[in-house]
Amino acid sequence: MNNAVGEAQTIVLLGGNSEIGVAVVKAALQPFTRTVVLACRHVAKGQQVAATLQREGLTVDVVEFDGADTASHQRVIDSIAERHGDLDLVVVAFGALGDAEVTRVDIAAAVELAHVNFTGAVSSIVATCNRLRSQGHGALVVLSSVAGERVRAANPVYGATKAGLDGFCQGYGDWLVGQGVRMLVVRPGFVRTAMTQGMKAAPFATTPEKVAEVTVKALRGTRRTVWAPPILQVVFSVLRHVPGPVWRRLPLG
């Protein structure tokens, strides 16, 4: 259960090795929190992350979870709830960036990226919300991306998966209203992480900690979509309407 000041007792991270996801968990952690569950593909790596979260009175559990294995999602979520009780905050952070050079031409690579980032995300969100709705409460944070706001030639498959996921969350989030479940969609810009290492930073580049700060602050309020950094909302309200030929040539990193 949450408490009256919005602190979560049980936090679950799907994509337990996601840098942004871990930063969000750390920012949401309070003395009140009792359990953190890191659900990830590489359990051994998850154990290392778990070690950085350990403190007295906190149980950190690492469970195996594969975003691509949609058939297992409901089972994984339900078994976490069986073990740890009500899920108060679930962060959906798994996904890959993919290599645009490859996914633009290789069908199998494109399908695989689309499957994990979109199909897997939709599946895990539905599975999670089935559980949260049966509890009558809970919050879900979904990491979208500005890449989905207007998909670029630089990484079209990745951008499209985020566009699709973001669109799904808008509609699904509307449907959740009144069922006790809160969905928050976070649209980070370029975030300096291992996933983007070696890439040229785009304007308004940010860090996982900054994204986490924006996310946790938004969880205290009533907004359903936030941008990190917030200025990107203004930037993209312009970029969205830039004529195609101009957009194509913009040096956005």
Added chain:
Amino acid sequence: MRNLRRALTGWGRNNATVAEVRELPNHEVAAALHDIGPRGALARGLGRCYGDAAQNGGGLVLRLLGAGHEAVLHPEDGTVTVPAGVSMDDLLRILVPRGWFVPVTAGTRYVTIGGAIASDIHGKNHHVEGSFGSHVVTLDLMLADGSLVTVGPNVQPDLFWATVGGQGLTGIIMSATFRLLPIDTSMMTVDTNRIPNLEVLFAAMDEGDDRYRYSVAWIDLTARGGNLGRSVLTRGDHAPLDALEGRAALDPTAYAPRVLASVPPVIPPQGLLNKLSVAAFNELWFRKAPVERVDEVQSIAAFFHPLDMLAKWNLLYGTRGLVQYQFVVPFGAEETLRAIIERISSAGVTSFLAVLKRFGAANPAPLSFPTPGWTLALDVPGAVSSLGPLLHELDHMVLAVGGRHYLAKDGVTTPEMIRAGYPRLPEWQAVQRRVDPEGHWQSDLARRLQLTAPGGNS
């Protein structure tokens, strides 16, 4: 039977959960219990617990209907039998004109009799007359299997005392018989003292409280330094006939409390209670109190339920609602109490109303809150930043001197604090488990604080 899936909160208006809510008369309760799912069921009164005690996310929430005219008065032994869903407000409108008063009333009359027992509420008279449960003669309890049992201090006392203060987790309280207080008039005689600081307050209450049936101090938590703990102490009793003059004397038990206004639903999201408005209010409240005044005649509503005159006052706190924090520390822990008040004051937390009271002897209920000592209750806007860590810090200070928190008010504390504060919790759990082996009775409070024994809850 009205049946509705909707979001419920406590009076603090935060931490909402969605449940299946049914309003039903007593004779339909047994049938409704056939539908209990994995998330269990819980009875809810008027939702005046501040936290999550009367919520059951994903489960069934039953609101028992009941009206004042169903109360049966037994003047020969000064008791009344009332369906549990009847509100104190309804009941007082029946009782007071007939020369009777409830044994204990909280700061609001919008609580049900069932809720008063399940929370074992206390009032300004705790130091002499104890909490509500101490005045209950018998109560009818519907168990999870649909059977009805009558329990009392002499009939299945373990189940009776587990139900008093039991947060609705032993069964559904269907009706209760309790002792009343005979009164000559519907007025109160009140003595008021303006107190400059905490030391004077402790001394005044220690020395004088026992001469009064009712006593409470309002503390200005925004005051610091030499003014720390400045307060207004009001104490009184029911007025005798000869205290009334003029029109009041013609109809001494006239009782018609009114709601003067209601907060309109157009409050800004951040609420209207901020540092400035609260400081101004506290200053005014302190200044308007007389330095000393004796034998002032006040109405029951003005003395016991002043906030009830403004309906829906919790809306003033905006979208994040309010948190009420109430604890008790034993006599002798005045230094800790002082440290806590200093901590709140220095944190700049805006507390609109804080009240201090001396508790008398505890009753035998394992989860009943009052225990001899000082109890402080404060309202804090939920929007205050870092409120969680601050209250967590206060929790440790309270527990370090053997204090505890009031479950009916709590919304923020942890299972560890409750286990430490209520050492008889295992005893209560054993009785709870015996009458509810399958874990049918559940609540958000029980889940958050792990009140029921492991395995008894899903």
